[in-house]
Amino acid sequence: MAKTILVIDDSASLRQVVKMALTGAGYNVIEAGDGQAALALLDGRQVNMAICDVNMPIMNGIEFVKAAKALAAYKFMPILMLTTESQEEKKEQGKAAGAKAWMVKPFSPTQLVNAVSKLCV
Amino acid sequence: MSSNSEPNQAQPAHAADAVIKLCAGVLPVWVRQLAASRSQSEVAVTQMLQAFADIGPHINMAERQSQQITDALSQSDGVTSLTQACERLLTPFIQSQQLPPDAAQAIEQVLDMVRKAVSALELIPQPFTHETQMVAEQVERMYIGFQYQDRISQMMALMENDIARLQQVVNGESAELPDLAAWLERLESQYAMEEQRQNHSGIGPNGANDDKETTFF
Numbered sequence: 001m002a003k004t005i006l007v008i009d010d011s012a013s014l015r016q017v018v019k020m021a022l023t024g025a026g027y028n029v030i031e032a033g034d035g036q037a038a039l040a041l042l043d044g045r046q047v048n049m050a051i052c053d054v055n056m057p058i059m060n061g062i063e064f065v066k067a068a069k070a071l072a073a074y075k076f077m078p079i080l081m082l083t084t085e086s087q088e089e090k091k092e093q094g095k096a097a098g099a100k101a102w103m104v105k106p107f108s109p110t111q112l113v114n115a116v117s118k119l120c121v
Numbered sequence: 122m123s124s125n126s127e128p129n130q131a132q133p134a135h136a137a138d139a140v141i142k143l144c145a146g147v148l149p150v151w152v153r154q155l156a157a158s159r160s161q162s163e164v165a166v167t168q169m170l171q172a173f174a175d176i177g178p179h180i181n182m183a184e185r186q187s188q189q190i191t192d193a194l195s196q197s198d199g200v201t202s203l204t205q206a207c208e209r210l211l212t213p214f215i216q217s218q219q220l221p222p223d224a225a226q227a228i229e230q231v232l233d234m235v236r237k238a239v240s241a242l243e244l245i246p247q248p249f250t251h252e253t254q255m256v257a258e259q260v261e262r263m264y265i266g267f268q269y270q271d272r273i274s275q276m277m278a279l280m281e282n283d284i285a286r287l288q289q290v291v292n293g294e295s296a297e298l299p300d301l302a303a304w305l306e307r308l309e310s311q312y313a314m315e316e317q318r319q320n321h322s323g324i325g326p327n328g329a330n331d332d333k334e335t336t337f338f
Contacts, residue, residue: 011271013166017264020174024181055275055313084272084313095338102336106268108261115335 002028003048003120008038008064009082010056014105018051018082021109022116035059039067042074049120051112052099054083054090065097078119082107141291148288152281159277166270173263180260184253190246200242207235275313283308 005027007018012033019029030047032038036059038050050068054061061081068074078100083090086104094102100119103112194200211232215225289295305321312318 011163011274013163013170013267014271016167016170016174017267020170020177021264024177084275086315091336100338102338104333105271106265109264110261111335115337118337 002026004028004030004046005116005120006030006032006038006041006047006050008032008035008050008056008061009053010034011053014053018112021112024109025113025116027116027120035061035064035067038064042068042071044073047074047077049116050077050079051082051116052079054081054085054094062093062097065094065099069098080115080119082112144291145288148284148291152284152288155277155281155284159274159281162270163274166267170267177260180253180256184257187246187249187253191250194243194246200239204232204236204239207232272314272316276317279308279311279317282311 005022007015007022007029008031009015009018010033015031015033019031022029030041030045032041034056035052038052039059050064052061052064059067061083065079065081068077068079079098080101080103081091081094081099082103082105084105085091091102101115103115196202211228214220215228220228286295290299309318309321312321
């Protein structure tokens with residue numbers, strides 16, 4: 001059965017790029033436009049991993065990671081931060097919140113699929 | 122003399138007033154134009170991606186088929202091993218003293234035809250494999266290229282917000298008096314990309330300093 005990846009980004013085109021890269025590698029993808037919508041989408045659903053932007057309206061990526069990690073069912077769900085942010089300070093915030101990896105946009109599909117296959121075991 | 126100095130004192134105030142009126146009229150136009158450009162670029166890229174999503178499975182299928190052909194040819198019972206199998210089976214007969222010379226020559230000719238046919242078959246998937254590899258590489262580049270719209274959109278959104286903030290100051294809607302250093306500091310704090318920081322300080326852009334590696338925690 002295909003693993004399900006939750007992609008959270010306020011850019012529809014970026015979500016589409018991620019979706020195309022991951023579905024081509026055999027993953028099932030569900031999407032949300034911000035952290036709050038992503039939390040609503042989780043709601044007990046089987047999700048193997050999340051890929052999350054940092055700068056988003058309503059609820060940003062760091063807040064989402066903290067909120068997701070507070071939910072028992074998603075405490076161990078690996079989260080990859082996919083963002084244009086490359087500052088070490090921001091990376092540390094992501095790490096402290098509970099993210100498992102940090103990737104800077106623009107990414108190559110090979111780079112993304114490699115990271116996902118490493119995290120989504 | 123005083124009649125000459127009066128207009129000089131009044132002129133800066135008049136000019137400042139004119140600049141404020143100019144900004145009050147122009148800045149909202151800039152904001153609207155930036156917002157429209159951002160929105161249209163998003164629509165354009167989304168449409169291109171949709172078209173690309175439609176042809177993507179066909180490209181993947183061509184890639185898989187190319188690999189299947191290559192695999193089929195190179196399997197132990199495939200075409201590539203046909204020459205070796207024929208040579209293994211027929212060589213004892215060729216070497217046999219009992220075989221008439223004409224028959225040995227005929228077998229050699231058949232073996233030669235098999236070798237040529239196998240070589241020709243082996244060459245068939247090579248251009249196909251090359252083409253699908255090239256397409257795969259270009260697809261990878263397209264995926265990366267599409268993401269620049271997202272970067273541009275973020276940069277433009279920040280400019281939109283900053284112009285709107287300036288508009289508030291010009292319209293007298295801001296509680297605080299504008300301070301250049303504080304303004305620039307606040308703007309800089311909102312940058313997400315190294316390229317923006319380089320542009321801000323006038324170093325860049327060279328766009329080369331963003332981390333391209335994945336950091337695992």
